[in-house]
Amino acid sequence: xxxxxxxxxxxxxxxxxxxxxxxxxxxxxxxxxxxxxxxxxxxxxxxxxxxxxxxxxxxxxxxxxxxxxxxxxxxxxxxxxxxxxxxxxxxxxxxxxxxxxxxxxxxxxxxxxxxxxxxxxxxxxxxxxxxxxxxxxxxxxxxxxxxxxxxxxxxxxxxxxxxxxxxxxxxxxxxxxxxxxxxxxxxxxxxxxxxxxxxxxxxxxxxxxxxxxxxxxxxxxxxxxxxxxxxxxxxxxxxxxxxxxxxxxxxxxxxxxxxxxxxxxxxxxxxxxxxxxxxxxxxxxxxxxxxxxxxxxxxxxxxxxxxxxxxxxxxxxxxxxxxxxxxxxxxxxxxxxxxxxxxxxxxxxxxxxxxxxxxxxxxxxxxxxxxxxxxxxxxxxxxxxxxxxxxxxxxxxxxxxxxxxxxxxxxxxxxxxxxxxxxxxxxxxxxxxxxxxxxxxxxxxxxxxxxxxxxxxxxxxxxxxxxxxxxxxxxxxxxxxxxxxxxxxxxxxxxxxxxxxxxxxxxxxxxxxxxxxxxxxxxxx
Numbered sequence: 211x212x213x214x215x216x217x218x219x220x221x222x223x224x225x226x227x228x229x230x231x232x233x234x235x236x237x238x239x240x241x242x243x244x245x246x247x248x249x250x251x252x253x254x255x256x257x258x259x260x261x262x263x264x265x266x267x268x269x270x271x272x273x274x275x276x277x278x279x280x281x282x283x284x285x286x287x288x289x290x291x292x293x294x295x296x297x298x299x300x301x302x303x304x305x306x307x308x309x310x311x312x313x314x315x316x317x318x319x320x321x322x323x324x325x326x327x328x329x330x331x332x333x334x335x336x337x338x339x340x341x342x343x344x345x346x347x348x349x350x351x352x353x354x355x356x357x358x359x360x361x362x363x364x365x366x367x368x369x370x371x372x373x374x375x376x377x378x379x380x381x382x383x384x385x386x387x388x389x390x391x392x393x394x395x396x397x398x399x400x401x402x403x404x405x406x407x408x409x410x411x412x413x414x415x416x417x418x419x420x421x422x423x424x425x426x427x428x429x430x431x432x433x434x435x436x437x438x439x440x441x442x443x444x445x446x447x448x449x450x451x452x453x454x455x456x457x458x459x460x461x462x463x464x465x466x467x468x469x470x471x472x473x474x475x476x477x478x479x480x481x482x483x484x485x486x487x488x489x490x491x492x493x494x495x496x497x498x499x500x501x502x503x504x505x506x507x508x509x510x511x512x513x514x515x516x517x518x519x520x521x522x523x524x525x526x527x528x529x530x531x532x533x534x535x536x537x538x539x540x541x542x543x544x545x546x547x548x549x550x551x552x553x554x555x556x557x558x559x560x561x562x563x564x565x566x567x568x569x570x571x572x573x574x575x576x577x578x579x580x581x582x583x584x585x586x587x588x589x590x591x592x593x594x595x596x597x598x599x600x601x602x603x604x605x606x607x608x609x610x611x612x613x614x615x616x617x618x619x620x621x622x623x624x625x626x627x628x629x630x631x632x633x634x635x636x637x638x639x640x641x642x643x644x645x646x647x648x649x650x651x652x653x654x655x656x657x658x659x660x661x662x663x664x665x666x667x668x669x670x671x672x673x674x675x676x677x678x679x680x681x682x683x684x685x686x687x688x689x690x691x692x693x694x695x696x697x698x699x700x701x702x703x704x705x706x707x708x709x710x711x712x713x714x715x716x717x718x719x720x721x722x723x724x725x726x727x728x729x730x731x732x733x734x735x
Contacts, residue, residue: 259350259476260598261554262619263545264314266480267534268307268357268397268487269581271563272300272590274531281502282528286538287594290558294596295604295640299673299708301650301665303613305562305581305588307397308332308359309654310612311482314561315340315360315387317616317631320653321734327656333361334387339628341616342388342478348625351475353467354389356460356482357397359561361387363409391471393463397484398456398491399441401428411459415450423449427491436516439579439688441488442523448493455493456484457530461537465544473549476623481541486530486564488580496529499536509567509578510713520567523579527566555597555622555640559612563588565686573685575695580687582659584677585714589652589663597622599641609650609665609673610636649732658695659684664732665708668725672709676719676729678702705729 276284277291303313304320312318312325312334325332334340342352361383384392395411404425407413415421431444452458464481471477506524509515538558545554565578565587572578581588593612596602617633618640620626627633639645649666660680667673677683681698689695705719705726719726 259348259624260622261477261479261545261548261550262622263477263479263541263554263556264481264615264619265483265538265541265556265558266311267483267531267560268485269562269564270486270531270534270560270591271566271587272298272592273587274528275592279507281500281504281506283499283532284535286535286542287558287592290556290596291594291603293602294556294594294600295606297593297606297610299607299609299650299665300559300591300593301589301609301611301652301663302560302562302591303611304652304654305583306654307357307487307561310561311359313613313633314616315342315358317341317613317620317628317633319613319632319651319734321655322632327654328359333383336361336383336386340388341620341625341628344388344620344625344628345478345623346388346390348623349475350623350625351471351477352388352390353471353477353479354384354387354392354394354482355464355467355480356393357395357484358480358482359397363394363396391467393460393467395456395460395484398428398487398489401425401489404428411456414459415454418454420450420454428489431489431491434519436514437519437577437579438691439577439686442490442579443519444489444491444526445522446491447497448491450493452493452495455496455533457534457537460484461540464541468541468544468548471548477548478619478623481538483534483537485534486527490523490526490530492526492529492533496533497525499532500525500528510569511572512567512570512578515567515570524566527564552598555595555600557593557595557615557618559593559615560591563591569685573690575682575690575693576684576686577688577690578685582654582656582687583684584652584654584661584663584679585685586675586708586712595636595640597640601642604642606639606645607673608645608647608667610639610645611648611650649729651732651734653734655735658689659687660698660735662733662735664729666729666732668728672707674718674722674725674729675706675708675714676726676733677704677706677714678730678733678735680735703730 276288302310304310306328308328309320309325312323316323346352363382395409407416427448430446431441508520562581568587570578613633614636617635621635621637649664651664653662663677665675679702681696683702704717706714707718
């Protein structure tokens with residue numbers, strides 16, 4: 211009867227949103243009658259400007275979801291995908307956190323915002339216009355939580371916030387970037403610096419006497435005769451209580467920001483988790499989530515990487531992925547409690563992927579771990595979006611750039627775009643329109659890792675990817691012991707048909723020179 215009433219008395223887009231709302235408690239484990247009471251406002255009001263939420267993991271590769279890997283459970287990602295649209299070839303502007311997130315913040319491609327790597331000297335310049343500033347100027351309440359990698363938060367020696375007080379710790383440049391409220395922190399790779407607190411998270415740990423355990427977690431990871439890259443072989447479980455784990459802290463801060471956000475203003479929220487990024491240290495609770503008794507699939511072309519190491523790496527990575535997905539339930543519950551569920555667009559994605567040992571046997575120069583790589587495992591990430599007017603269950607297989615989330619948020623929230631940005635709104639596609647056919651580009655220019663890639667659906671209906679590397683195409687971050695890289699004066703150019711060859715094993719540039727030239731024109735080299 212309730213569904214019949216909705217059909218006759220409520221516009222179709224509101225009716226669908228209300229039915230989504232009534233389906234949500236099973237996933238969030240919220241008492242159904244109380245949840246339906248929370249749905250009532252959705253049937254009687256529709257704000258002119260919606261809320262927009264980005265849920266961003268760190269180092270989550272495109273094929274590690276419950277859609278792509280049997281045994282991996284990502285119910286929140288699946289829910290958003292099934293209630294909205296999933297993009298199977300979402301490409302990051304750069305396969306490194308700092309430049310990728312700088313592109314999201316500015317709408318500028320890799321070569322234009324000045325953040326070229328993860329070096330701390332390469333902060334996003336505070337005079338560079340950001341989408342957060344534009345949203346704030348348009349009356350949107352802008353929120354940022356977690357590891358955004360946009361600027362440093364304070365000095366790394368001593369206590370960085372002692373002059374400002376704990377309440378302002380992490381606030382450096384937050385207002386200039388455009389955030390009304392925030393809870394910013396560093397990622398897990400900062401743990402070696404944890405002799406003293408250096409951000410709000412470590413100050414919380416220090417106040418509870420837990421800071422030494424956090425540093426000990428990082429030190430517990432080992433190297434082997436095969437794997438020299440640190441942070442991947444982590445056999446010991448974290449000694450931190452689950453509640454004090456970094457991603458749990460980020461989720462709590464996100465829900466707190468939502469609850470204190472003004473109800474009479476539209477909200478933009480960017481949640482930046484630290485996981486599943488290495489070090490791959492997980493708690494006993496997280497490890498039990500993936501203790502399935504069945505081996506994880508081994509990396510592609512990886513006979514030189516022992517099975518025991520692969521299983522450890524992949525089990526801990528899976529635990530990190532699943533845990534972030536579980537924490538997103540808390541964020542969705544807080545969004546429902548805000549009372550604007552049918553006026554909220556939610557996109558879930560990542561800043562870049564992770565090689566996880568793929569093509570270990572093909573890589574004489576690099577250990578194929580990490581993300582400094584032009585291959586799909588590093589440059590392609592999960593992406594799904596839901597919200598008013600977004601078709602349920604749609605799957606888009608054309609390449610799209612995650613950089614376009616910037617212009618999308620601006621259009622959805624009625625904000626003007628900074629002049630000259632490269633980001634192009636996906637709103638039309640989100641609302642059922644066809645892909646515009648633009649190439650999706652990913653670039654990195656570092657001393658040992660210089661490449662640009664472009665992928666696009668071309669005239670024969672297939673998706674092709676062109677890769678151009680200076681000297682050698684890297685398969686990971688760390689150079690193997692004793693390896694001597696080829697001269698940078700040599701260029702490597704490759705073309706792959708991703709439709710028939712998703713693992714990028716066969717160069718077809720000679721068979722399709724016109725396609726290669728077309729994609730080469732889109733590169734950032």
